Amino acid sequence: MPSPSATQDSYPYQNEWIWSKLEKAIARTAFDAALGRELHEVIQETKQKASQIKQPSDLWDLEHSLTQRRKEIDRKYDYRSSQLTLVFGNLLRESRLGEEDLRGLREDKLESIRSYAKLLAEMDAA
Amino acid sequence: MPSPSATQDSYPYQNEWIWSKLEKAIARTAFDAALGRELHEVIQETKQKASQIKQPSDLWDLEHSLTQRRKEIDRKYDYRSSQLTLVFGNLLRESRLGEEDLRGLREDKLESIRSYAKLLAEMDAA
Numbered sequence A, B: 001m002p003s004p005s006a007t008q009d010s011y012p013y014q015n016e017w018i019w020s021k022l023e024k025a026i027a028r029t030a031f032d033a034a035l036g037r038e039l040h041e042v043i044q045e046t047k048q049k050a051s052q053i054k055q056p057s058d059l060w061d062l063e064h065s066l067t068q069r070r071k072e073i074d075r076k077y078d079y080r081s082s083q084l085t086l087v088f089g090n091l092l093r094e095s096r097l098g099e100e101d102l103r104g105l106r107e108d109k110l111e112s113i114r115s116y117a118k119l120l121a122e123m124d125a126a
Helices: A021-051 A056-076 A084-093 A107-125 B021-051 B056-076 B084-093 B107-125
Strands: none
Touching: A021 A056, A021 A084, A021 B021, A021 B056, A056 A084, A056 B021, A056 B056, A084 A107, B021 B056, B021 B084, B056 B084, B084 B107
């Protein structure tokens, strides 16, 4: 729910780091849900890969992919308020969350999240 | 098959690093078989652990244990002739191979392997 002054603010990029109590709750829920879904996905992938192991190289491939996934998840899910719009932009780009999960954030934050998602999509396409 | 001079050699610890063609073949077979069995064991353990993953911490426990096992196996299976009696002593101690797998090595080598296995057992018991 954007405050009436939100769109008039001349310093949106400074202001967007201020998260109201409600916004923090929305952000936490969206963040945890996306992280939970991604972890669930890694668990399913791991079970499947492990069930298909035939030779030692498959074993070390699994280890390597788990290490990569752990590092990637650690990097991606950074719950610092200074990083949150970037984090959500990336998750939006990866379809790990939808705009409906972020409903209730101030419009300037949503705009920043959308812009970052768009930028990432353009970079991927380049 | 020990050569007649083997037990008379006054420098067994130097001499034992000389491996005849037959001994090399025996060592290679025993080494590969033990390594193959251990890798098979890790594969079975991994399949079982993966099938029991319920939460993310189980996932990272699996990754950690795989990394540990890989490092341990790398350290343990060192096929340099200077290391082989120690490697076999350790595998004997761990019951990963039996003396029958080493049949055909010179008696001084077997003695050195047995001694090292015994030493490790004593250290474990201490």
